[in-house]
Amino acid sequence: MNNKKIIGILCGLGLVFALAQESNADTLYLKNGRKITGKIVEDTRDHVKIDCLNKGMFTTYKKTNVKKIERDEPSASVVPAAAEGVSGAEEPKNDQTNASAAADLRAPEGPEFLLYVPKGLEPGRLYPLAVMFHPDGDAQAMIDLWKQIADEKKWILYGSTRFRSQGERWCKFEWLSLQKIFKQYPVDRKRVVAVGLAEGGTAAHSFSYFCPKIISAVVTNAGMMDAYLRSNERRAKRYPHDKIAVFLVSRADFGYRHMDTDKKFLEGVGWRTARFEYEGGHIVAPGEVFAQGADWLDNNWKQ
Numbered sequence: 001m002n003n004k005k006i007i008g009i010l011c012g013l014g015l016v017f018a019l020a021q022e023s024n025a026d027t028l029y030l031k032n033g034r035k036i037t038g039k040i041v042e043d044t045r046d047h048v049k050i051d052c053l054n055k056g057m058f059t060t061y062k063k064t065n066v067k068k069i070e071r072d073e074p075s076a077s078v079v080p081a082a083a084e085g086v087s088g089a090e091e092p093k094n095d096q097t098n099a100s101a102a103a104d105l106r107a108p109e110g111p112e113f114l115l116y117v118p119k120g121l122e123p124g125r126l127y128p129l130a131v132m133f134h135p136d137g138d139a140q141a142m143i144d145l146w147k148q149i150a151d152e153k154k155w156i157l158y159g160s161t162r163f164r165s166q167g168e169r170w171c172k173f174e175w176l177s178l179q180k181i182f183k184q185y186p187v188d189r190k191r192v193v194a195v196g197l198a199e200g201g202t203a204a205h206s207f208s209y210f211c212p213k214i215i216s217a218v219v220t221n222a223g224m225m226d227a228y229l230r231s232n233e234r235r236a237k238r239y240p241h242d243k244i245a246v247f248l249v250s251r252a253d254f255g256y257r258h259m260d261t262d263k264k265f266l267e268g269v270g271w272r273t274a275r276f277e278y279e280g281g282h283i284v285a286p287g288e289v290f291a292q293g294a295d296w297l298d299n300n301w302k303q
Helices: 003-012 096-101 139-153 170-184 199-210 227-231 233-237 256-268 287-301
Strands: 026-030 035-043 047-051 059-062 066-070 104-106 113-117 127-133 156-160 187-197 217-221 244-250 272-278
Touching: 026 047, 113 139, 113 170, 127 139, 127 170, 127 199, 139 156, 139 187, 139 287, 156 170, 170 187, 170 199, 187 199, 187 287, 199 217, 199 227, 217 287, 227 233, 227 256, 244 256, 244 287, 256 272, 272 287
Parallel strands: 127 156, 127 187, 187 217, 217 244, 244 272
Antiparallel strands: 026 035, 026 066, 035 047, 047 059, 104 113, 113 156
């Protein structure tokens, strides 16, 4: 069962009833009779995207499947996630001083990715880079989830808009974009982590496999490895060694056993791993769990 169905079932069963009582709660009435409650973050002619858990895990519905939309605050504006904060962004230059002075979101290559550069970067120093994947290609959502950690630890955040679940050829294009980032920003090439949410976690694992010279660590939240990478004997033998992985997962997640197998497989090829657990099933981890994972990764990067 895919993530969209899981999230829809949770919402439809009313397991997020308490969240629906909060302000800014919107409701989608689908033609199949289901009612989805949450926060609409994107509404276009073709589709509507809703955060039905109010925790950054989005699902998208085609307008042809939507009967009616009710907004708690009809006057509230809805900004497409990929456009927020980047309007009129200046093209960054190959200059560390200019990069450190730059703050907030930039999209130097248009819609293919969003970049968040925290304030206070010091000229002459290099900083970690998080390459982030969301199942719907929602770079803004990933940046929002990791922005506080980026500000505290001075991580540069790269949010992919190319990857959308099983999109094709995204890996090669992501690699090409990152070559430009490495030239334009003060990135520590030894501390580049692939970060993924749900099916974006699958992308993070895959990216570390296909681009092992770029990625030194992986962080997944409710995200499973493509089983083919570890079950195929030829690929398993070629799997990168001696890297770092952090698993943010709930024991109630339908994929918990799969992710436990992923962890053991990586340990078998020399990876150092850690798992940080939380309650709630297949949902976004709480902020404190993100912080625990980031602290562990930071400490192990230094070893």
